[in-house]
Amino acid sequence: MLPPAPATTRPRLTTLVTVGVSATVLLTVLSLLILVDHFAIDYARREAEQRLQQLSWQMRSSLTGIVRKATGDVQLLSELPRIREGKNPVEVRRVLESLQKTFPDYAWIGLATPDGKVFAATQGVQEGADVSARDWFKAGQDKIRAADYPPATLPGRKLPYNADPWRFVDASGPVLDANGQFRGVVCVRMSWGWARRMVQTVFAPANLQYAADVFVVRSDGVAILGPQGMEEQKISSESLALAASGASGALKETWADGRDYLTGYARTGTPGDPATLDWSILVRQPEALALSGARALERQILLLGAILGAVMAIGAAIAAGRLTRPLNALSRAIEERLAAPADAATLPDVRQNDSYHEVQVLSRSLNEMLNNEQNHLGALRGLNEKLESTVAERTREIARKALQLERALAQEQSTQQLLQERAAELRAILDNAHDAFIALDPGGVVREWNLQAEKLLGWKRTEVIGQPLAAMMLPPLLRRAYERDMRQLAESAGGAASLLSRRVELMLHNRAGQELPVEVSLAYVPRSSGHLFIAFLHDISERKQLFASMEAMALNDTLTGLPNRRALMQALPEALQRASRLRQSCAVFFLDLDRFKQVNDRYGHEEGDELLRQFAERVRGAVRKTDTVGRLAGDEFVVILEMLHSDADAQEMADKLLPALQQPFVLKTATVALSASIGIAIHHPDDPQDIEALLSRADRAMYRHKQEGLQLRARR
């Protein structure tokens, strides 16, 4: 089921098409209007400018033509024989008046003699007057020239009054006689009326139609001809400046009255030609008036465009309505279909059979799609329900597992905490233990090393953790055995039980390289993360020293430092074994001091001790280093002589020894000379190794000697 379309929030197709088409039409019409308006106004402005320019040209041509006519007439007069040769002023006047009749605006025509006296003049005006100071006379002596005069300089009272200001244009030129002699100056004076009339005749239609104003402006900027109120006024405008520079054309400008005008401008005369006059012609027309036609056209176009746009918009709306009606119907059908309940028995049909082809095809396709979608939705709904129940089941399962996991984690956490506490306890115990503690992995690498181990062996914990033990502290001789044992232990912890749970004494090297006897207790700790061998090392240096000293004490005679009876009893069997092994005899001397008791008795026990020490020293000094000298008890000593070549060697030794022993002993209080009795017992390599018997034999031999000695002394 599709979600219902939010129909109210979006515009309908009809609206969109109508608005779209209408907007397009209106935009087009508007654009056209703007363009037409622009071009029409522009065209009208250019038209007006051309017109005004042409008018200015027309005025220029007329003014220049009139002035040229006057200068032409001066030329004509100066060449007439009756003027050149005329002696009679009446005749000359007649000629001048006949010329005056040809142009009504010739106000005065006169001929002045070279001395500046008017020889003849129309209607006899100013005849005989002195004009030598006048410009026209002075200038006209050389060549033909034209000049205009401001009213103030005019001889007004002598000329007929005219409605215009007293303004004239003089054209004058020299008159030569038949011989080429200067005869005088002829002057034609035109009244200004011709100019105004010309304006009225030439510009009247333009003035009426366009309200155009004409200005004739002198080179000093004063308007000599213009609309009422502006004559004799100074004018300043861009067009005047352009005209004064000799240019001609038209432009738009704002005049002194603040209004915008289109102005055509031109310049009269020919530059450098004194027979012409330099005036600026300005023909102006208010811009609003010049463009009024175009503005009216613009309004008409606007009106027509609005009507056309409205008509086209209405047409577009009608066409859009027609075009979109089937689509609207289709849209409504789809909305109804979408709004129908999903479980309805029959769903509305969206097909539009009575519409045009495209909508028919579209509606059929949509109907088919909606039906398919309905079927798919049904299938999806079934799947969704199934999926939801599966998801619910999985969710319950996950929740159950999550709970279990949570509990396991809590358990794990408490176990971890316990383990950490235990580890801390263990570390405290280990660090406070009296013995050094070392843990090794099966590869012999140190995994644990307590404070005592640091103190005992010298390596810091951080130095040895992760290092192989043997390389560090086992003496080289022991390393191979250690490695073998570790291998055995690693291969079968149970099989090496002989080494475990047992105290073993070892000699280790500490960090300084000193030997260190330790007692090692080994144990095996099976672990899933790698078995460990733990060892407690107890320093037994003191014990060893004590034992050594005790042993030394047990085997040495404290008075003489010689081996005592016990030591002799150990040394004798070894000597006998060596004798058998080396196949060489050995001998046992049994020595006993004679009458030693008397020394004690006479000099004291300490002196007796000293004598015993000196005696022991002498015996020791008399035999070889390899021979053993021991004290059996009291004043009895035993010497074991080894590696005898013959039995006689023993006797020789005794004979050599006896005299040495008989030398006096220097004691603290006395010097004492004593003799000693030596009994010799020889042990041959093949003799039974009977120590008691050997000693007994030596003892008996000594006794015999002592007795012999006593008897000898008694006989003496």
Ligand SMILES: Nc1nc2c(ncn2[C@@H]2O[C@H](COP(=O)(O)OP(=O)(O)OP(=O)(O)O)[C@@H](O)[C@H]2O)c(=O)[nH]1
């Ligand atoms: N100063 C001293 N005297 C000792 C020591 N041990 C034993 N004697 C004495 O040595 C004497 C040994 O006795 P005898 O061998 O009978 O005395 P003797 O005078 O040598 O007799 P003959 O051997 O028969 O000549 C005893 O008087 C012991 O007290 C000892 O360590 N120091």
